[in-house]
Amino acid sequence: VTFQICGESQKNVDDAATWIMNLILKEQCENVISDELIESFDQRQMKTLADLQRTKHVTIQLEINQSSPHIKISGISRDVYSVSVEVQNMIQKLKDTQEEQSKAELVYNLVEWRYPGSNDTFVAFDKLTNMQLEDAKIAKKTHVTVKIKNKDYKVDLNTLHANDDQGTTIRIQRVPKNEELPTKWEDMKEERVRVVNLPPASQEYLDVKKAFQKTCPSHTIEKVKLKEYKIPSSGRPTNSKRDL
Numbered sequence: 001v002t003f004q005i006c007g008e009s010q011k012n013v014d015d016a017a018t019w020i021m022n023l024i025l026k027e028q029c030e031n032v033i034s035d036e037l038i039e040s041f042d043q044r045q046m047k048t049l050a051d052l053q054r055t056k057h058v059t060i061q062l063e064i065n066q067s068s069p070h071i072k073i074s075g076i077s078r079d080v081y082s083v084s085v086e087v088q089n090m091i092q093k094l095k096d097t098q099e100e101q102s103k104a105e106l107v108y109n110l111v112e113w114r115y116p117g118s119n120d121t122f123v124a125f126d127k128l129t130n131m132q133l134e135d136a137k138i139a140k141k142t143h144v145t146v147k148i149k150n151k152d153y154k155v156d157l158n159t160l161h162a163n164d165d166q167g168t169t170i171r172i173q174r175v176p177k178n179e180e181l182p183t184k185w186e187d188m189k190e191e192r193v194r195v196v197n198l199p200p201a202s203q204e205y206l207d208v209k210k211a212f213q214k215t216c217p218s219h220t221i222e223k224v225k226l227k228e229y230k231i232p233s234s235g236r237p238t239n240s241k242r243d244l
Contacts (some may be wrong), residue, residue: 030074031084037094038062038069045090056083067218104131114173115148115162122173133157137174198224 003020007013041049041064049071053060058075060083071087073080104127113133114122125133129146136144137157145154146162148170153162155172163169198205208224 027076028074029077029080030072031080032070032072033084033087033091034068034070035091036069037091037098038071039064040094041090045094048090049087052083052086058083100128100131104128107131107134110134110177112175112177114175116170116172133174196226198226 003017005013005016005020007016041062046062049060049062052058056075056079058073058079061072061074063070063072073083073087075083108127108130111130111134113125113130115125117123124130125146125148132146133144133155136155141157143154143156145152147153148162148164151164153164153170155162160172160174161169162172198208204226205224209221212219212221
């Protein structure tokens with residue numbers, strides 16, 4: 001934006017310029033968003049930041065080589081606010097994606113769903129579809145639609161038959177993985193997920209503390225939480241995900 005100021009004297013012009021500059025500076029602000037997931041930004045997130053900087057007329061500074069990765073957003077207050085909300089949404093989507101992938105990995109360690117391949121063999125579903133099928137079974141749904149070889153199939157969870165819109169029927173498999181269960185788990189009864197605090201003297205707590213201090217030696221652990229997940233068939237937890 002270019003201002004052209006005309007006045008009866010140089011003093012009037014200078015006063016007007018100062019007044020305008022003060023108005024601009026009064027509306028300026030900055031916001032710093034810190035999150036470890038900023039280090040995980042790929043080309044898609046980088047492009048989104050560049051687009052926001054261009055369209056919202058703000059300055060975005062990305063710092064990922066610091067002990068605490070952060071994004072600094074500077075500009076007019078209303079623009080800084082709206083861009084900050086969008087950046088927070090980007091980070092939340094990454095968190096949700098990582099949580100989903102972690103959960104899918106855990107489910108895959110417990111049970112494997114398969115569909116027919118070639119030569120009378122069966123092929124494992126991808127981990128997200130595997131979780132989708134298992135979640136549907138746990139929720140006692142009768143049917144769920146999944147993709148098999150880029151085609152939609154409606155799966156009957158009682159008969160394990162899957163049908164496409166052409167009338168083709170195939171049989172799928174659900175194969176539990178009989179892993180040895182930890183002996184210290186408590187009965188979860190009807191709970192599917194339970195979050196517990198690890199005692200500071202426990203070996204699991206000490207293992208997490210040791211790994212944490214390797215990368216963040218100047219930080220203090222307030223607590224270590226453990227997520228326990230239930231196996232539908234036995235009601236006992238099998239695996240864990242540690243959250244600091």
